[in-house]
Amino acid sequence: MRPAGQTALLEAARQEFAERGFGSASIRNIAARAGMSLSAMYHYYSGKQELLLALLNEGMDKYFTAVAAALEAVDTADPADRLAAVVAATTRFRGEHAVRSNLLLLEDRSLGPDGLESYRRRQVEATNLFRDAIEAGISSGVFRTPYPEEARRGIIAMCNAVAQWYRPGGPLSLDELIDRHVALALTLVEYRPQWSRRAP
Numbered sequence: 001m002r003p004a005g006q007t008a009l010l011e012a013a014r015q016e017f018a019e020r021g022f023g024s025a026s027i028r029n030i031a032a033r034a035g036m037s038l039s040a041m042y043h044y045y046s047g048k049q050e051l052l053l054a055l056l057n058e059g060m061d062k063y064f065t066a067v068a069a070a071l072e073a074v075d076t077a078d079p080a081d082r083l084a085a086v087v088a089a090t091t092r093f094r095g096e097h098a099v100r101s102n103l104l105l106l107e108d109r110s111l112g113p114d115g116l117e118s119y120r121r122r123q124v125e126a127t128n129l130f131r132d133a134i135e136a137g138i139s140s141g142v143f144r145t146p147y148p149e150e151a152r153r154g155i156i157a158m159c160n161a162v163a164q165w166y167r168p169g170g171p172l173s174l175d176e177l178i179d180r181h182v183a184l185a186l187t188l189v190e191y192r193p194q195w196s197r198r199a200p
Contacts, residue, residue, distance in 0.1 A: 006044045008034040010058065013051040018099045022052060022110035052107060053115040059097075059104045060122045066093050067129055079137030080191055086129045087159060087185045088178045094162035095174045101163035130156055134189055144190035151188040158184065 012033035016025045027048055031041040045051045070089035074081040094101045108119055130152050137143030145151045158181060166177065 003044075005034070005036060005040065009036065009041060009044055010051070010055060013048075014055055014099060014103065017052065017055070017103060017107060022048065022107050049112050049115060052103075052110060053119065055100075055103055056108065056111070056119055057122070059100045060119075060126070062097070062100070063090075063093050063104070063126065079133050079140060079142055080186060080193065082133040083130070083137065083155075083185060083189065084182045086133060087155060087182050090156075090159040091162055091178045091181045092174060094159060095166045095168075095177065098163045098166070101160070105160055105163065127152075127156065137189060137191070140194075142191060142193055144192050145188065148189070154188055155185045 009030070013025075013030045016030045016033060020026075020029075025048060027041070028038065030048075030051070031038050034041065045054065067086055067089040070085040071082065074085045076082050108116065108123070111119055134143060134148050134152050138145075138148055162177070166172075166174070168174070
């Protein structure tokens with residue numbers, strides 16, 4: 001558990017970056033939003049770069065926790081179940097955490113070289129959640145697409161875009177959107193479930 005001051009500071013930074021963008025965000029505004037002095041803020045973080053990296057890592061932690069919970073609820077030996085769980089968890093996360101997601105998707109460009117290198121490793125880990133499920137489906141013969149990498153990119157782009165356009169209270173509920181995304185993802189990988197004839 002973080003100290004309350006640190007939690008308030010991260011939330012203040014998230015709102016400041018979301019409203020102004022990293023480049024225009026003011027460290028003084030962040031401290032003021034958190035209800036603390038600059039010197040108190042520097043007790044936790046050395047500046048905007050460190051705050052941004054902390055926010056991105058916090059967002060990634062929450063995302064991986066959400067996906068892990070979704071995977072625990074399905075048969076992970078079934079590639080279709082695995083892919084559906086990852087797609088559902090990602091779509092839900094983007095829909096429920098739009099501000100956090102847009103920082104994850106857009107503000108990595110503002111990281112310095114050291115922070116960017118460590119964050120890229122986490123992005124690869126997130127990408128592999130989709131890639132591993134698709135490769136397993138190709139290997140087992142239940143996914144028939146001849147273009148697995150293009151399918152993966154299309155599925156990820158579809159899920160990530162939710163943070164930019166989806167709004168609660170619109171004509172489509174998040175659960176309905178998740179169902180559509182899972183169906184579309186399985187269509188993109190050309191899912192063909194195995195079927196074997198059982199003796200009567």
